[in-house]
Amino acid sequence: MAKRSRTKMSNVEKKVRRLMGRALQRYELINADDRILVALSGGVDSTSLLWLLHDRLGRIPITYKLFAVHVGLGFKGEDYSSVQAWVKSLGIPHQVIRSEFGPRAHSAENRENPCFLCSRLRRTALFEEAGRLGCNKIAFGHNLDDLIETFLINIFYGSQVATMLPRQPFFNGEITVIRPLALLDSGTIRSFHQKQSFPLTVNPCPSKNSGKRQEIRELL
Template sequence: MTKELNALTGYVRRCVDDYGMISEGDRIAVGVSGGKDSLALLCALSHLRGYYPKAFDLEAITIDLGFEGMDFSPIAELCRRLNVPYTIIKTDIKEVVFDVRQEENPCSLCSKMRRGALNDAMKTHGYNKLALGHHFDDAVETFLMSLLFEGRISCFKPMTWMSRAGVWQIRPLIYAGEQRIASLAEKLALPIVENPCPQDKASKRHEIKELIHELSAQHPDMKSKIFGSMQRLPLDGWGKQTRDAKSASADNE
């Protein structure tokens, strides 16, 4: 067990406690894309279930978008070591988005189809909560994207009730910064599956990420202040947080 995993699990537990994300007897599925964030979340939740006072079941699920050459067997091996059941759902999302529909905004349709596939899998396997790997930086970026591109003050919620699917989406990583997660992924040699999507570096999120990087060079605490303001407003769904906002964000610059 590494100090990095212990630290990340501490962030996850504090977030889980602050927002009441886990209840006794929950069946939680981690949406594993193959990226560092979802793999780090899987490891942290696996570690947490060993001592958390509320017992919960943990499983991992991957939506295979249909890109050629994607090998999820290293993730299957990680799940075996963690004693976490693993399911891969094969889809034709890549073909529909890029070949059939030829979408000008493929990310939007792909996201909707992935959510649909995840929701179907949740129903089939009897999960009641879906854990997603959005982290501290994702929250700040989403807030700025909504503000600058849509003229709205908005962000995803720490917990979201999906009425059609009848499940909760939870985001236990929102107190953990991307740099911390990347360090953990390197330390544990997590089996990252590279995203072959041609739109991976061409999104508005990537533009915002670069903008934040430039501004943070002059204002190092900018992300913490934005995150804190989201909690103090509070944004819809963020008001359950009871700690000083600085405590959740100060270590993520």
């Protein structure tokens, strides 16, 4: 269980805690005895989310179990070691799934958008791992900007007006996806991440600065 911090909180930490707490309560994201798989890419959002959920255990009267799971994409130059060591220092159970999803999505055989295929493969792997670990929830680090971007992508490029939801049940409620950072904008999370000096894994994907999502970000 995380220990309550004795240091004075910065304003950005207070804001992050307040808005995540509001999302957890408003959307009823976490219940007592939940087993939560945290999808840990090693980026700003997912590392911040893992730490916040871990730290929250020492501040609330209910308990839940966290499992950090990283899906390696198989790109050359991937280095997850600093984040892996950090998770170990927190005492959180941790799994690394090795894959070739990245190269497969960018291969000539793939007729789909590489980001779409890679996302689907990663999501499938996470659901399978959640089942293996007996987890009833999967926590993603999607923030408010991600939800807005997805909404606009569906308007401009899709056939429906929809976005990601803070809480989405799957398989008749057997597993529920939760997004505790849904009320936080990306800038606030970045500031919090920098203030806390969390480790960071650089994304080596060749498509990270292209595609429909990047077009929407530039529009915004």
